[in-house]
Amino acid sequence: MASLTIRNLQKRYEEVEVMRDINLDIADGEFVVFVGPSGCGKSTLLRMIAGLEDISAGELRIGDQRMNEVPASKRGIAMVFQSYALYPHMTLYDNMAFGLKLAGKSKAEIDAAVMRAAKILHIDHLLDRKPKQLSGGQRQRVAIGRAITREPHVFLFDEPLSNLDAALRVKMRLEFAKLHDDLKTTMIYVTHDQVEAMTLADKIVVLSAGRIEQVGSPHTLYHHPANRFVAGFIGSPKMNFLAGTVQGFDGDFVQVQLDNGGIQSVAVERGALKAGERVTLGIRPEHLHVVHGSQIIPATVTAQESLGDHAYVYADCPAAPDGLILRVPEEEQYRPGTALQLGADPQRCHLFDASGQALARVKVLQAA
Numbered sequence: 001m002a003s004l005t006i007r008n009l010q011k012r013y014e015e016v017e018v019m020r021d022i023n024l025d026i027a028d029g030e031f032v033v034f035v036g037p038s039g040c041g042k043s044t045l046l047r048m049i050a051g052l053e054d055i056s057a058g059e060l061r062i063g064d065q066r067m068n069e070v071p072a073s074k075r076g077i078a079m080v081f082q083s084y085a086l087y088p089h090m091t092l093y094d095n096m097a098f099g100l101k102l103a104g105k106s107k108a109e110i111d112a113a114v115m116r117a118a119k120i121l122h123i124d125h126l127l128d129r130k131p132k133q134l135s136g137g138q139r140q141r142v143a144i145g146r147a148i149t150r151e152p153h154v155f156l157f158d159e160p161l162s163n164l165d166a167a168l169r170v171k172m173r174l175e176f177a178k179l180h181d182d183l184k185t186t187m188i189y190v191t192h193d194q195v196e197a198m199t200l201a202d203k204i205v206v207l208s209a210g211r212i213e214q215v216g217s218p219h220t221l222y223h224h225p226a227n228r229f230v231a232g233f234i235g236s237p238k239m240n241f242l243a244g245t246v247q248g249f250d251g252d253f254v255q256v257q258l259d260n261g262g263i264q265s266v267a268v269e270r271g272a273l274k275a276g277e278r279v280t281l282g283i284r285p286e287h288l289h290v291v292h293g294s295q296i297i298p299a300t301v302t303a304q305e306s307l308g309d310h311a312y313v314y315a316d317c318p319a320a321p322d323g324l325i326l327r328v329p330e331e332e333q334y335r336p337g338t339a340l341q342l343g344a345d346p347q348r349c350h351l352f353d354a355s356g357q358a359l360a361r362v363k364v365l366q367a368a
């Protein structure tokens with residue numbers, strides 16, 4: 001059993017509170033990804049799970065055993081760091097065998113474990129080499145191989161691919177997915193990379209300033225972010241935010257009057273929302289379109305960036321202090337200074353109340 005239960009976990013360095021009241025359940029075999037801005041506590045939480053940092057308050061359980069007082073070496077956890085942390089003077093074989101030798105395993109056991117890991121990671125032909133004779137991707141594989149040989153109940157990965165170039169990252173990302181499929185071990189993975197988070201995770205944990213903002217599947221976080229922070233953090237380029245006021249209600253729709261012009265309809269549950277209340281409208285770049293009509297968002301093009309098969313148009317808009325980004329087909333060209341009328345499908349829009357909490361989105365049945 002390698003489920004994890006985290007209850008009211010806190011971390012303080014003297015008077016600085018770094019983790020506040022973390023509650024999280026991770027199922028056996030789950031692939032969980034931690035994301036959040038730099039300094040939000042991702043590595044600290046991982047290190048607390050590993051036993052490399054003390055727990056200031058709260059409880060960590062692995063399976064049904066309390067781990068707070070259990071030393072790192074007895075937790076059944078293997079951690080892989082961004083820096084690989086290989087021993088430069090040892091061959092790959094010895095790097096991978098090191099922990100097992102310390103644990104007093106027999107030569108035959110060590111041999112079997114190292115060969116199994118090396119085969120999984122396609123480095124079995126490199127075992128006599130030293131780390132400096134390897135590429136970055138191969139070194140990272142050795143670091144992962146060393147973790148596999150320990151047959152941990154839980155793997156922890158702290159930004160394992162961030163030192164690799166883009167092409168190698170894609171390749172290794174697929175290998176992580178395969179590794180998890182093969183081993184079916186619980187994995188917790190920290191990354192700054194949106195694509196890694198979206199593609200690898202069964203469950204993403206979004207952290208901010210030592211707190212959990214939301215836990216959910218990639219689909220849930222993308223389509224139903226719980227608040228403005230998560231909405232702005234998940235998705236690249238990020239969601240557009242426009243300030244406005246609730247003008248009124250029309251069946252399943254809330255009409256939002258945007259500051260300095262424009263009206264957008266949003267399909268969300270009304271809840272306690274009242275006319276006149278301040279709200280923030282959220283529209284992803286891929287859902288914002290050039291439209292024609294009277295109830296639309298006025299904007300002025302500032303730049304266009306082409307990415308081959310599509311382009312991003314940047315625009316100023318009085319209601320959006322950070323400006324707007326919309327995704328358009330490559331063949332559409334907009335010059336700086338062009339006035340645009342923008343709008344979005346009401347069912348693609350998000351709405352946040354004055355405190356930043358999202359209103360639940362509703363599916364509207366199409367009229368026949």
Ligand SMILES: Nc1ncnc2c1ncn2[C@@H]1O[C@H](COP(=O)(O)OP(=O)(O)OP(=O)(O)O)[C@@H](O)[C@H]1O
Binds near residue numbers: 016036040042043044
């Ligand atoms: N030993 C320490 N003493 C005091 N504060 C610390 C210590 N270690 C970390 N912190 C603080 O704890 C917070 C969380 O740090 P942590 O390394 O967990 O962030 P992170 O989310 O992993 O960031 P990054 O994405 O940059 O790796 C930071 O504000 C950091 O300054």
Ligand SMILES: [Mg+2]
Binds near residue numbers: 042043
């Ligand atoms: Mg970190």
